[in-house]
Amino acid sequence: MAENILKIRDDECVVLNSSDDGFEIREGKSLSWLASGKSPSKIDLSSLRSGIEPWLTSLFQSEHLSLLVGTGLSYSLSKVATTSDTDDKATDTIIKIGKPTSTDSKKTSMDIPALTEKYRENILSSVKDIAEKGRRGNANIEDTIRVINELLRGLEILGHSKIEGEPTSEHLAFTELKDNLKQIILDFTIGISNIEKSIATAELSKREEAFGYLVNFLMSFASRSGTRERLNIFTTNYDRIIEAGAELAGLHLLDRFTGTLAPIFRSSRLDVDMHYNPPGIRGEPRYLEGVARFTKLHGSIDWVDTGTDIRRIGLPFGSSDIKSFLNAPGLSDVDSRKVMIYPNSAKDRETAEYPYVELFRDFAAALCRPNSTLVTFGYGFGDEHINRVIKDMLTIPSTHLVIISFNDTGGRIIKKYEELGRHSQITLIIGEDLAELKTLVDYFLPKPSIDKASIRMSELLRQRYSSIPKDESPQHFSATMGGVEI
Incomplete structure (x- = not known):
């Protein structure tokens, strides 16, 4: 019997024990958002979805939204693919x-x-x-x-x-x-x-399934209209799984690197974005949808220190021979010590923190703002330099932290939850039956839809054919699309 932890809205932490025929709540607690505020003896995923999915949908439409990805994503995707x-x-x-x-x-x-x-x-x-x-x-x-x-x-x-x-x-x-x-x-x-x-x-079918779930996972966060501020994606991973998923999804990632053949890391943080001109419309360009800002807090296996710059080399996804890609003009003095994985192993920088100090500055600037929501997935709260920024973020009353984790090894997450103290600003979705990648995408994450025509159609259907007042409908909160109530 697996143990899962759920805490959404103003509820207290509830432990859900899973079995073949559903979930049961431990210690006689209840989930206030279930029908009539009463918790049945057995709860299925669809019932949990009625509370979790609309809650996440509303949080994902915060003015500022950030996603922090840990090694849990690499493990989850590998588990699906293999x-x-x-x-x-x-x-x-x-x-x-x-x-x-x-x-x-x-x-x-x-x-x-x-x-x-x-x-x-x-x-x-x-x-x-x-x-x-x-x-x-x-x-x-x-x-x-x-x-x-x-x-x-x-x-x-x-x-x-x-x-x-x-x-x-x-x-x-x-x-x-x-x-x-x-x-x-x-x-x-x-x-x-x-x-x-x-x-x-x-295997082809498994690979397609894995990347399909990865694409839907990313687009659940990135499907924000052009009037919203861009999604900020942060990761402590060194692999390029997020980049691969974004490429398949058509999601444009904006980072600090500029250039094409050997992009170079720039310390200047210009507010670079992507716009388009609507045909037949004069005026200011509009924001292009499907764009996110991307920061790899601990570096990457395709970042190298050339002595004067930090550059990104053209390392193919899944390459089995990294050394051969360092044998190129301009990289003659580069060896494995110059691969930019945290902490920087190169000794000849002005500060051992470069370029990580720039990346963590971006992290703090993105989080510590009013009306900001941070979602962590697969992050075990083992990095104090990251935890400090999260703690500072929660000192702003309008911020919110959503913790999604496959499990809580060593009890670090619950300890951090108690230590932070601001329980009304924290959501917990922990456990292999709740936070597994497939379950999240299929049941709990908002569907990646920013189709205005679908929203208008749903609104018309509700007005013409719904006999249940909106405020009294138990499905009111789950009937959302793109963050808009229908």
Whole structure:
């Protein structure tokens, strides 16, 4: 019997136990939005949809809407596209970057056989401490890269990177550790590419099904009329699954990169957008629909530091040979350490936070505004630098946080929910029976419709053929299209 947590509107948290014939509420609590305010002994997905879907539809039409995607999306899509015996390398990589459903302590513990013995125990001990302070439980590969970077910098200060005459044991250990970091990052980027490859090479019918759900998932958020502010998509993932889905959906993504052959990261944040001129109409251009702003908070496997710029290379989706794409003019000095995954492993930047400081500034600016809604999907609240911004956002009374997660490994989400304290501003949809990608798209997420003709037709049908007053209809809230009541 699986356990799910639901909290919408002004209700308190309700635990739903699932079985073959539906859901039952634990501890005798009720869902106020069900018929007559009473909860039957068994509740099906359609009944839950009558409350969840209209609530999400109204939130998605907030003045400012942002979507934060974690590793849960990569795992969910891989689960749809492949069988339960999915590629081990891809699955292991998802686990290492925080797969939300992992309960195997042997798999989630960091395994770094290439690490030099001289510093191995010190590094692993420090990595463990960082994970505990961040309340993540198990360390992830970002913790490891961060510790090795700090150790290399400290050894440089001590002069271990310099060589005069015969190489000393300290210099040899420094060189070995530097090579270790290169290999760790290279193996990790290849593992991320395997995630993409496992989806791209799946059986045709399964692949089409997976990308179909991904497209509908993205368009449920991005289907905002041109008069609304653009959707902001943020992700901590390094793969290009969102980019692939947006390409299939015809969704235009605006990020900080400019150019065509080798786009370059720009620090200037101009308010670039996409407009069109309606035929036969004079006046100001109109906003083009199907446009979103996109930010990869932790970098990407196709971002590289060329020494003077951050560039995006033309790495095909699911490529199994990343090194060959670094063998190009202008990238002669680029190795795996220059791949821009958080935290930056390159030492020759003015600040180790570049370009991430720019990206997090965009994140804070998008969230901390009145009438703003943030939806998190597959994010386990293990990054305190992100959690701080979310906490600041909720200090504005008109903001709202929607947490959608396959499960709550380690209880981090509920702990964060209690810690934030602003329960009226938070919605929870947690559990494998509620937050699974297929269930979300089929039942709970608003349908991606901004068709004005359909809205007008539904309004006419309601006026002409409905005998039930709108305010008394139990289906009133679910009868919405594009955020407009019908």
